[in-house]
Amino acid sequence: MSLDDLSRDQVQSLLDEQTAAHSALKQRGLKLDLTRGKPSPEQLDLSNELLTLPGDDFRDAGGVDTRNYGGLTGLTEIREIFAPIMQVPVEQVVAGDNASLAMMHDNLVFALFHGVPGSEQPWGVEESVKFICPAPGYDRHFALLEEYGIEMVTVPLNDDGPDVDAVREAVKDPSVKGMWLVPTYSNPTGSVVSEAVAAELAALETAAPDFRIFWDNAYAVHHLTEQQTKTADILGLCSASGHPDRPVIFASTSKITFAGSGVCFLGSSADNIAWYLSHLGKRTIGPDKVNQLRHARYLKDVDGVHALMAGHRDILAPKFEAVVSILHDRLAPYGVASWTEPKGGYFVSLDVVDGTASRVIELTREAGVAMTPAGAAFPYGDDPRDRNIRIAPSYPSPDELAVAIDVLATSVLIAAAEQVLA
Numbered sequence: 186m187s188l189d190d191l192s193r194d195q196v197q198s199l200l201d202e203q204t205a206a207h208s209a210l211k212q213r214g215l216k217l218d219l220t221r222g223k224p225s226p227e228q229l230d231l232s233n234e235l236l237t238l239p240g241d242d243f244r245d246a247g248g249v250d251t252r253n254y255g256g257l258t259g260l261t262e263i264r265e266i267f268a269p270i271m272q273v274p275v276e277q278v279v280a281g282d283n284a285s286l287a288m289m290h291d292n293l294v295f296a297l298f299h300g301v302p303g304s305e306q307p308w309g310v311e312e313s314v315k316f317i318c319p320a321p322g323y324d325r326h327f328a329l330l331e332e333y334g335i336e337m338v339t340v341p342l343n344d345d346g347p348d349v350d351a352v353r354e355a356v357k358d359p360s361v362k363g364m365w366l367v368p369t370y371s372n373p374t375g376s377v378v379s380e381a382v383a384a385e386l387a388a389l390e391t392a393a394p395d396f397r398i399f400w401d402n403a404y405a406v407h408h409l410t411e412q413q414t415k416t417a418d419i420l421g422l423c424s425a426s427g428h429p430d431r432p433v434i435f436a437s438t439s440k441i442t443f444a445g446s447g448v449c450f451l452g453s454s455a456d457n458i459a460w461y462l463s464h465l466g467k468r469t470i471g472p473d474k475v476n477q478l479r480h481a482r483y484l485k486d487v488d489g490v491h492a493l494m495a496g497h498r499d500i501l502a503p504k505f506e507a508v509v510s511i512l513h514d515r516l517a518p519y520g521v522a523s524w525t526e527p528k529g530g531y532f533v534s535l536d537v538v539d540g541t542a543s544r545v546i547e548l549t550r551e552a553g554v555a556m557t558p559a560g561a562a563f564p565y566g567d568d569p570r571d572r573n574i575r576i577a578p579s580y581p582s583p584d585e586l587a588v589a590i591d592v593l594a595t596s597v598l599i600a601a602a603e604q605v606l607a
């Protein structure tokens with residue numbers, strides 16, 4: 186059913202009823218926030234043991250004093266834990282500080298100033314530089330490109346990854362130097378790049394000889410169900426297709442341990458890693474190895490990471506279930522929205538009636554619920570259909586979350602009814 190199946194009178198009474206509910210919610214003086222995908226305090230508590238590590242034993246397995254300068258590639262013991270997760274040989278993994286976003290930033294800036302292996306000249310001296318952006322996507326990826334004047338070419342993001350035909354068309358342009366991808370449980374739709382799509386992207390003939398896939402595997406181990414979705418082996422696929430330098434793989438412990446004090450990782454071909462380190466060495470003498478050591482001691486091995494992630498899942502899965510169930514109960518009867526039911530990651534992506542997302546967010550704000558601005562998941566903040574809304578369920582308590590989603594559903598119904606009656 187959709188609202189079009191109702192008479193105008195029926196739509197008007199729906200609007201009256203929801204407007205009354207909205208006014209009642211406004212009276213409650215709510216102050217709720219569904220904007221950013223932050224771990225909740227209960228999730229952060231899972232890793233409190235980190236606060237006592239590494240203690241007095243501050244030498245790594247090789248006897249290095251982690252308190253001192255140096256060790257640009259990061260400690261071997263933490264790289265060993267994440268190399269199999271990233272599907273990259275440990276020698277080709279760099280461990281850094283607390284933000285993979287900073288590594289992404291540096292890769293772009295180094296490329297603009299110096300070019301990458303295979304470049305004829307620095308990207309920055311080219312007439313124009315473009316990146317392919319599957320959308321909906323991660324707003325901070327797009328903000329980085331905007332910051333440095335890299336033009337964004339939007340392609341649709343499907344359930345199995347980006348629309349490969351659209352990507353194939355885009356890479357015929359030699360100024361298209363790269364693309365973003367969140368391969369597993371993407372932000373915000375939760376889509377997973379299939380093996381077949383990954384293989385096609387790896388094999389694509391691109392006009393730019395130095396084309397890069399920025400493979401941001403931020404949610405590699407962030408399962409919400411028993412199903413442990415495995416990320417495609419992009420490094421292996423690209424090497425097999427004769428493009429070993431194409432993928433640059435990012436990951437971090439931000440949503441594993443402490444979001445603000447974790448460890449980030451970069452994995453790529455040996456040539457790309459040598460290139461990255463040569464420029465990184467000018468920026469820093471070395472990473473925070475004390476932090477890396479305490480992470481290695483705490484996580485221990487890959488199984489330790491998975492065990493910790495099971496703890497996160499126990500906290501997060503019921504929140505995601507609540508979001509989906511409230512949306513279903515409130516919106517499905519009117520056919521005014523569709524939403525993702527992700528098997529992992531941090532977000533639910535909600536599509537409301539075309540042309541109403543901005544109004545919905547205005548209504549939620551009036552009732553005290555902050556949402557990410559409409560269009561945020563699209564390059565230049567421009568959702569051509571003004572319909573997509575990103576929901577971040579992780580931070581609020583279950584009770585707060587239920588109220589916030591109720592406000593959201595009420596707002597979706599009001600905006601949809603208003604549109605029919607306009």
Ligand code: PLP
Pocket residue numbers: 222283284285286287323367372401403436437438439444449
């Ligand atoms: N990549 C994606 C897709 C994200 O959603 C986020 C955070 O929301 C990040 C990267 C940030 O990662 P980090 O904390 O390692 O900078």
